[in-house]
Amino acid sequence: MKTLLISSLLALSASAWAQAPASVDVKDAWVRATVAQQKATGAFMQLTAKADVRVVEVRSPVAGIAQIHEMALDKDVMRMREVKGLALPAGRTVELKPGGYHVMLMDLKGQVKAGDVVPVTLVFEGKDGQRSTLEVKAAVRALGSAGSAAPAAPAEDHSKHKH
Template sequence: MTSIRFLTAIAAGLLLSANAVAQPPQVAIESPWVRASVPQQQATGAFMRLTARADLRLVAARSEVAAATEVHEMAMQGQMMRMRQIPSVALPRGRTVALAPGGYHVMLIGLKRPLSAGESVPLTLVFEDAAGRRDERTVQAEVRALGAGAP
C-alpha cells in the first residue's frame, strides 16, 4: 500500500511540474512606451509593436497610473482626424502591428499623477483568441518626453 501512495505522489508531482513549464508568450511586445504628461493633463497614450504567434486580438488594457485604460484608433473621417475607442485590434499571426501615434494606441485616461520622462509605468495588455480564451501580459513601459515619437 505504501508503494502505491509513493507512486501516486510521484505521478502527481510529474503532472504538476509538466503544467508549470512556462509556455512561450503568445505575443512579442517590443518597445513599449508612454508619452509623458504635464500637471493637470488627464490623458496620454501608450505605444508599442505587437507580434502574435497565433491569430489574436488586443481587447483591453489597464494600468495603475490611470482611472481608465482603453484601446483607441486615430483615423481620417472626411477631412478630419478623429480618435475613438475600439473594441479590439486584430493581431494576425506572424505580422507585426504597430501601436503608434496617429494610429492604433492605448489611451491612459484619468491620470492619477503626471508621468515624467525616464520613469517606467506598468501596463497590462489583454489578448483574446478566436475561442474567447484570454491571456494577459504586463510590461513596464518607459515614459518618454512629450515630443518623442516612435523609436
C-alpha cells in the same frame, strides 16, 4: 493526503497555464510624458503575435481608464474612437503609434514623467476564446524626444525681445 496534494498541484498547474502570457512579442513600448494636471496620455508599441489573437483589454495602475483607440480620418477631420478589440494576425507586426492605433491612458492618477516606467497589462483572446495576459513595462519619453514621433518645438530666440 498524497492524492489531495497531487490533485492540488495539478489544479494549480492548470490554472497557471490558463493565465500564461500570450505568445506575443512586444518591442519599443513607451508612454508619452505629461505635464502637471494633464489627465490623459498614450502608450505605444509594436506587437507581433505567433498565432492569431486579439487585444481585448488593457489596464494600467497609473490610469483610471485604459482603452485601445484608433485615430482615423472622417470627412476631412481626424477623429479618435475606442475599439473593442485589435486583431494581431500571426507573424505580422501591428504598430501602436501616434496617429493610428494606440493605448489611451485616461483619468491619470498623477503626472507621468520622462524616465518613469509605466506597467501596462494587455489582455489577449485567441480564436478558442481563451484569454491570457502580458504585462509590458513602458518607458516614459518626454514629448519631442527621439522615437516619440513628435518633433520638439524649435527654441525661440528671445534676445531681441525687450522683456
